[in-house]
Amino acid sequence: MERPIIGITMGDPAGNGPELSIKSLNSETLYQKCRPLIIGDAGCLRVAIDTLKLSNQIKVNGVSDPSEAKFEYGTIDVIDMKNVDLATREFGKVQKMCGEAAFQYVTKVIELAKTGEIDATVTNALNKESINLAGHNYSGHTEIYADYTDTADYAMMLAHDELRVVHVSTHVSLLQACQAVKKERVLEAIRLAASGCQALGIEEPKIAVAGLNPHAGENGMFGREEIEEILPAIEIATKEGICIPDGKAVPPDTVFSKMEGGWYDVAVVMYHDQGHIPLKVKGFVYNKELSKWDSVAGVNITLGLPIIRVSVDHGTGFGHAGDGSASPASLNNAIDYAIRFAIHKR
Structure with a gap:
């Protein structure tokens, strides 16, 4: 069976989504199971690669369409929305620009799934205050997906x-x-x-x-x-x-x-x-001796939609965004679930 294409939104550019995306896609095993495609900003991903000191291992391939993606380990394909001015982005801050960018990533991945260009969608975290500041009055991903897919029962x-x-x-x-x-x-x-x-x-x-x-x-x-x-x-x-x-x-x-x-x-x-x-008692494990999270695991799935949507089960991590410390466990789990749903749907 051909590997499913999994569209992954980058999340709020001021949060941990860019670095989590890099960490999760820095896996040869993942590319054996699916064809991952980030929907976000190539510039943000390049900064995250530098932060994680992976510039010798990973490169970013900015594309405008899934057909242009390489889907090869070592190259991260991204639908480059070009919505972020890196000179004005501030990690850990609520910003109208970042809320607008995160919202556009979500509507784009929904569009790609509805047209059958990707097999499933995975979402990194967005900030509800940021997207509302940008003029999009939704309480979260679930409501955006329901609205943009005309779904009443979910x-x-x-x-x-x-x-x-x-x-x-x-x-x-x-x-x-x-x-x-x-x-x-x-x-x-x-x-x-x-x-x-x-x-x-x-x-x-x-x-x-x-x-x-x-x-x-x-x-x-x-x-x-x-x-x-x-x-x-x-x-x-x-x-x-x-x-x-x-x-x-x-x-x-x-x-x-x-x-x-x-x-x-x-x-x-x-x-x-x-x-x-x-x-979250089971999936979120805090190491009090090391003062860090050993695990931030679990996934959020929206049922009842005409497309597949799985999400991380944590927030944007504004407190540590941009320092490379975020755990990709929840995003890894979300991608795995999306693959399972996509294969079973076929």
Whole structure:
């Protein structure tokens, strides 16, 4: 099978995306699995190569079209958008220019995927304040992708090793998140979780549905959302043939330990932090003796889109951007997931 072309956005030019892109693509093994293509600014990548002291090993090939790419280890192909003035770029700062550039990288990679010129998309981190300063009123990548692909029904999946979660709601207040726990949306998230796992090659995924309240409501003592909204969604999904072993909401304080033990392939969670916290406790490992992160791993996948989108599960790293210290683990994981999705889709 021909290696899939994976389009990778460079992320905010003032952040860690340029150096992470270089680190991840400085791998001969990666080029044996796929044909990576950065969407960004060639000048930023050249600066990152110098920072990482890799100028004797890697060169940048600026192109305007995927057909011009070489896809050879040692040469990093980039759709050169030429959006960044290096003389005015400041690492670690919110800047209108960088927000505009990051936004343009995302819309370009979406365009390439929609026209079939690339097989999957991977996104480095952008800064929400920067893109809004540039006049693009989105709360993140997910909303941009949904808008530019005309997708109404979508959900976020986080994944690290065998832990996977799909959210009923994400970037809203906790009060709004509780109000969003409705039968229709819970059912939609369950369906997306099932199809997302199947797209990874898990033919009959086992799905847990976390409760909203402590102890999953304790039969109505601590809230009735499990009885009135979550259980009806589970019953419909079960009738559709989706495997939900428990047949009811699982207490959220035990669902992740059970998934680690192999009980489930994915958990549907009710709100942002219910899913993010356990995934990041496992994927983000800080070494207090060395005062540095040993691991920043995990990926963010948008389900329900007509194109494949996987992202790093961390921010722009403004605090250390440009010093070469950022870990590429999450980007490596994201590219691997994108390859899996692309191959299975074929």
